[in-house]
Amino acid sequence: MMMNLFFKIFSVFSKKPSDFLGKRKARVPKTAQDTIPFIEAYENGLFLTGKDTYTLIFAYNNIDYFLFRDDEKEDIYEKYMRLLNALPSDIEYQEFTMNTEVDSDVLYRTLLPNKDSEEKYPDIAKDYKKVIGSYIENTSVAAAKKIMLIAMTYTPQNKIDNANILFKYYQNLQQLFTNLHSETHQLGAEDVFEVLYKLYHQFSNIPFMLPKNVLSTGGRIKDYIAPSIFVFRQKCIEIGDSYTRVLFLKSYDRNIDDEFIHDLHDNNEKIVISKHLRRVDKGEAADMVKKNLNNLEGSIQKRMEINHKNGTNYIPHSLSDREKELKDLQDRLGGTGCELFEVSIFVAVTAKTEEELNELTRYVQNKAKSHQVVLDTLTGQQAKALDAVTPFALSKFNSKFNNNIKTYLLSDAAGVMIPFSHVDHFAEGGIFYGENQITKSIITLDRTQEMNANGYILGCSGSGKSMFSKAEMFDVLLKYPNDEIIVIDPENEYKLLVKYFDGSILKLSPSSPTKLNIFDIDLTVSEEGTSAIAMKSETIMTIVETAKGQELTSNEITIIDRCVKLAYQKYIQTNGDERLLPTFEDFYKLLLSAPEPEARSLAVTLEIYVKGSFNIFSGKTNIDTNKRFMVFDIAQMGEQIRAVGLQVILEYVWQRVVANKRRGVRTWVWIDEFSIMFNDGAGRTTHKSGEFFSKVYKRIRKYGGVPTAMTQNITEVLESPQARTMLANSEFVTLLQQKKEDLDAVSKLFALSPYQQLPLKSGKIGTGIIVCGRKIIPFEKIIPEDSLMYKICTTKFDDIR
Template sequence: MALFGGKKKTQDPLDIAEAQRLREQQEIESEFLKGITTLRDLIAPSSLEVQGSYFRLGTKYGRTLYVYGYPRQIYTGWLSPVINIDEVIDISMFIYQVESQVVLHNLQRKVGELEATAQVLAERGRVRDPGVEAAIRDAEELRDQLQVGAERFFRYGLYVTIYADSLDELNFVQHKIETILGQQMVLSKVASNQQEQGLNSTIPQMTDQLQIRRNMNTGAISTSFPFTSADLTQDKGILYGINMHNNGLVIFDRFSLENANMVVFAKSGAGKSFTVKLEALRSMMTGSEVIIIDPENEYQRLCDAVGGSYIRLSLNSSTRINPFDLPRVIDSDDADDALRANLITLHGLLRLMMGGSQTLANGVTTPALSPAEEADLDQALIDTYARAGITSDPLTHNSPPPTVGDLYETLLHMPGNGPQLAQRLRKFTTGTFAGIFSQQSNIDINNSMVVFNTRDLEDELRPVAMYIILSYIWNKTRSNQKKRMLVVDEAWQLMKYDDSANFLFSLAKRARKYYLALTTVTQDVEDFMSDKMGRAIVANSSMQLLLKQSASAVDMLGEVFKLTEEEKKRLSNFPVGQGLFFAGQNHVHIQVIASPTEQSLITTNPQQLQQAAPAQPEAPSASTS
């Protein structure tokens, strides 16, 4: 040991204690940091397993595909169906710019090779190759564009990684992607034995480990612009809501489709009446007339706000509708058939009045009228019109029409089944239901909004009333053709009876010819769709709106509308006002929205109505002295 100045240098005890304290503090911090969960730990999967044709991230299966072939011409939006597919996918695009001078040199050499090939074929007398000639034209055109700076050249790589919960589902999604691309002659393959590189190329870390690229010029590469989404926006129409795919506006004109019919399916409280009232209010702003059949008194506030006609039908009201009214048709071809068409309509109505068809326990349906009774009734209807001076001659159709009371008198004095039929009809002439449908009409629907309220009608009379109302509206529609919207709320009440269901279906088929848009609203989806007429009405409607559904109705609607599994899951869990909006071949996830003013006019929420109602002043209390 070396000594300096005869003294030994010793360490200060305070320094030793401080050093010990620092070491202990570092050890404590080190142990603390070991127990901290980092962001990387939170987002990382529990495991990663890579196979030749797929990989597995935790419990999810995945597979990467790459695109290697394109058609000679490709059009804008070709990638949109893949981007908008209702599956979990990742898409990566890698675009590398290439110097134009290098491309021009290569194109010059390529054109020389192609022309030499064409010349050799010609010298040998072989049939010309259209593919070679097309390649020469394309190369020359691209050279011209590059030379003047109108085009640039790029190397383009496109990779798609799909995810699923099982291998079977993964194969199904792959088939969907390949089908969509194959329809446009775009060829894709699975990145075999390169699934890890494919995953790394599609996660957001900017690494192209697959390096499978295709030459493209500016025009071709612009067609693959990725920021596209399902869109239902037109230059004209009304606002239906917000597109939840891209936060765009769903603005649509239903009259632009092959027919303007629409069906609205939703469970109670999902917002179907709110949506229909909102559409009606906005359609009036574009010049449409709106006619509504209201079985629950939900449309009165809206009707009063816009100055419409609110027609309340009940045995106690003074409203009268004569089912024998004939349309004043301008078209000569329709005028010749006006009486015959109304006779057919009256046959269905009278079957309803006389009890309707009955379905027995064994499933056999018995008609309301026998063939002999049908024949007698037909003759009685013709005679009743004839006594009023109305025949098949259109010139006689301006005469005052007969009534149900006139038909009763005709039947009563007819031989055969006439008196018996008159007795079955008597309750509508002099019995319990007399008055409302047995006298001349005293209503006029020449208003921008007309609402027929059937809430106070007896259950037995309601289907008859709805049938007569629809017939009356149809006659008016044929008489004066203009842009109209007819809303049939709670349409399941009509579908319970064969005759009224047939009439509604006939209305759906013929409405387009008379510039009429039929909106059918129902909450009883199972009964509506199980009936063949209900399915036919849906088939004749170019627009559909599916709001929140009961679990029992989801599978049926999924089969009818070809919904994906994800859409079926959403359909039973949509919040109020959200749903699937179908228009022609397109459909989007929509959120129906209204302004505060519209909300106050159309809401049926009791709490909102109570808040909007003006406060009532308290009655003064009596004082005692």
């Protein structure tokens, strides 16, 4: 009847579909292919799964439900219950979840160094591959990837009906899943074929492949999906070279919890769970309850008549209790927020041998018992049970004859069996951030895909901040050969990293021969209509104000602006002749020659930075700034020069970021011991370095910049309005081990649940949580001590000694 509605692309039987359908009830599958429960597939994504019955299948994303606070879980529960209540009563609805093996090839492809980097840094790349390989091996053993699907089946009731109604139903559900923060997408036929292949070949290392010319050569799709054999036994199924058993939910406690389904899947065993629901129409539900209540009241009446003859007046508790339940159900069904559902749950377990299958069965049944649930084997009905497991929303168990397989639940009870658990965070092309402490899966994230790439690393002393940040630099240098890295290092601890990656250390101290010219400029750069000279003038004003320790007067601002323009006059007239590029000393001389007394006062303030002990910024730049990895070593810069020195460094860093944008180069900037940016010297009323970074964190995204601030004390950050603003503008925050007072502040700031706080107080170095956009991820990243990577990155005194 419906064949004319779709473009048929996959024909799976040599006979006509009508010939097959007419004999379906009496037909016993003769081949493995015949066991696969769909008849035809169409290019619009629908499947013909019975006579005039069609199925639509879509995938949905998991969410970190079990990391949420109680109020957040309650919110998800309410929204999930509304989703179930919105299900049309004329469809069969199924949630399908399957544990599958982690694809090691994808992990290696994503995590290993770029080929150019392997050639450039062979020793490091070899060691890094060994470190990554150990993580991949661990996650392959301990973790499982989950396939999560929804199937909806619909049977048109008359000629006016149309199976396309499934697409409308899907669009409605799509929005409801979005409300749950879960994205969905419809599966095409080949996507479903691949899922079926994985279901029937759970221990195979051969990937699913469908030849492009399969149809033109007369091939049958099911030949590429089906295993070599299906043997249906009383209590299990032999599928190819493995054994499968399908269990069903036989009984459950009224107070079933929301961890039941998650707990069955929380392993890397071959387990599939299919939950079937059908919302019972209100009228049908009311009739069912009324009929049951009438029958029960008839039984009670008969019992009372018998009691009267025997001279007693006792009614069994089971009857009176059942009567109360039915009347309560009748009242609740009359409300607007309560629906009745026909529910059945099937659990398929697969193992390589029968002995292992029996062991896995006992494991799953014991897990279920811990949640007051009894799972039983479908003896003699394994073929029908396997159909019910597949993602086609097909259940051939008629409730009239299989009362122990299907049950009836109200919305609140059906909603408790929520399908969500934990998210695997894996962004292809992203950076490796260790192992998820809960799922044991590899974590890769791409900061640049968030609203901004701004970052913070917060943790107490010894928690692993330095190791974490250096490991991130490893990834950037090995995976992104065009990106640049700049580090501001107040502790002189990046020497080895710079040495191995052929970087450049710019050591800035009064005794250092290093010179960095404040007046270095790119005349072609402008921002929002402001010329390069105007921007440089503003920078010099900030440096002078920092040196002075007080705000500049309007006269001083005018003098500085005039002298900056005069300093660049010959350079501009000669179209940027490098020999005529001004220096801080040229600017100093212009101040001395100016007629205003304020100019001479400013010159005196700057004299120590031009003629005196802190003259490292007075001459022309004499360092190699063409390296892609540069470290500004400010460990010996001294407190008196640091405030001004930081301004010069930050000006250079910003100019580099801007210039790199024009070249299409991303710039990563790390600022170690970030608290120094908010301490411009005792008694100062302004924090110019802090102001600079506060502005940078608001603007750097547009220039391809990725800044990361590292500091020990979250309370120090929160005490500074500038730092607090930066934190609010950061989409990537790594929280390592925290002291008690800091943990309280962190938990309040990020609204962490008690469960999310646990990794922050374990006392284990290299563990914590990553807040990336809306994601909160418990992680562990431990670098093996026998690796070259560890030796390069460690800051432990004993290791260094």
